[in-house]
Amino acid sequence: MSLLDYFRSKQSPRSASTAKERLQVIVAHERGQRNQPDYLPRMQQEILEVIRKYVPVEQDDVHVQVDENGNCSVLELNVTLPG
Amino acid sequence: MARIIVVTSGKGGVGKTTSSAAIGTGLAQRGHSTVIIDFDVGLRNLDLIMGCERRVVYDFVNVINGEATLNQALIKDKRTEGLFILPASQTRDKDALTEEGVSKVLEELKERFDYIVCDSPAGIEKGAQMALYFADEAIVVTNPEVSSVRDSDRILGILQSKSLRAREGQEPVKEHLLVTRYNPARVSAGEMLSVADVEEILAIPLLGVIPESQDVLKASNQGEPVILNADAQAGQAYSDAVDRLLGEDRAHRFLDEQKQGFLKRLLGGGRG
Numbered sequence A: 001m002s003l004l005d006y007f008r009s010k011q012s013p014r015s016a017s018t019a020k021e022r023l024q025v026i027v028a029h030e031r032g033q034r035n036q037p038d039y040l041p042r043m044q045q046e047i048l049e050v051i052r053k054y055v056p057v058e059q060d061d062v063h064v065q066v067d068e069n070g071n072c073s074v075l076e077l078n079v080t081l082p083g
Numbered sequence B: 001m002a003r004i005i006v007v008t009s010g011k012g013g014v015g016k017t018t019s020s021a022a023i024g025t026g027l028a029q030r031g032h033s034t035v036i037i038d039f040d041v042g043l044r045n046l047d048l049i050m051g052c053e054r055r056v057v058y059d060f061v062n063v064i065n066g067e068a069t070l071n072q073a074l075i076k077d078k079r080t081e082g083l084f085i086l087p088a089s090q091t092r093d094k095d096a097l098t099e100e101g102v103s104k105v106l107e108e109l110k111e112r113f114d115y116i117v118c119d120s121p122a123g124i125e126k127g128a129q130m131a132l133y134f135a136d137e138a139i140v141v142t143n144p145e146v147s148s149v150r151d152s153d154r155i156l157g158i159l160q161s162k163s164l165r166a167r168e169g170q171e172p173v174k175e176h177l178l179v180t181r182y183n184p185a186r187v188s189a190g191e192m193l194s195v196a197d198v199e200e201i202l203a204i205p206l207l208g209v210i211p212e213s214q215d216v217l218k219a220s221n222q223g224e225p226v227i228l229n230a231d232a233q234a235g236q237a238y239s240d241a242v243d244r245l246l247g248e249d250r251a252h253r254f255l256d257e258q259k260q261g262f263l264k265r266l267l268g269g270g271r272g
């Protein structure tokens, strides 16, 4: 580490901790999606199209998720409607 | 019983081929007959790193297609006893490796070798999935950097769902984390994720930490796996990793910034 690097690292926030926090969030999110059934993205798309017949919504206004609850699964549908 | 070990990562350029060459060589050095297979169809490189590029006549795909026997395609390493290389095909046909073909070749190799090291191509698609499909163990090569860590986590997901062991509900593929291109000075400056950070996020057992080092480039220039350079820290770190892979207890080395003179630090000196 050169002298310049030394002062630079003292001034700016430590970028490694930012990296770690961001990774923890995205990895947890992606692990949650990992066990989702393969048909989910397509189903989400079709649900989106149905909703769009009635209300203008964007892609990320619709969230579909399957949660395992012991011996049954719950399909959770979350739609944010324009206010 | 032969063990199949895949060296994988998701992301490209993190050190899979370097690690396959080093670890395969290390296993053979310790008396275990070993073959390293290059699964990177179209981007053959293991031959260069192993220094046998001029001796490639037949390749993996030739064997699968029955155009050559395994004996004709296997290249015997000239430095390390009991070590062989099976080169990748340079074909542009990405479907050249079929599950049936790969399975047949692996079965034959299992009869002859103690360890079969599979050097995976980058990505999470078919090529990478073929390299890991038959694995008993996986070495997940990760650089302390956001995209590499994320991709490693994705490849872990694939190991846990799409490998033969997962498909057939057998004991899961044994996972090992290998952190490469580690720069302790940058870690202590807070610019690079630490080994502990990467371990915490990926949550798999640590096999080794290979420091970022000029010796790796030098080794690849010469076509000699870096593990053969006993003076190099990277070579020593790979040796430790091989010992751990074989169940030995080895303390991790080279994790801390090397103490340098004040003047050298002031001038920004320091070898990679």
Ligand SMILES: Nc1ncnc2c1ncn2[C@@H]1O[C@H](COP(=O)(O)OP(=O)(O)O)[C@@H](O)[C@H]1O
Pocket: B009, B011, B012, B013, B014, B015, B016, B017, B018, B019, B122, B180, B181, B182, B210, B211, B212, B213, B214, B216, B217, B220, B234
């Ligand atoms: N520990 C290390 N220190 C310095 N350079 C490294 C190290 N490990 C790998 N490299 C370099 O990184 C590059 C990619 O390595 P390679 O093994 O070909 O990666 P991959 O097979 O994952 O694409 C090569 O130029 C190699 O020399």
Ligand SMILES: [Mg+2]
Pocket: B016, B017, B018, B040, B045, B120, B121
């Ligand atoms: Mg490679």
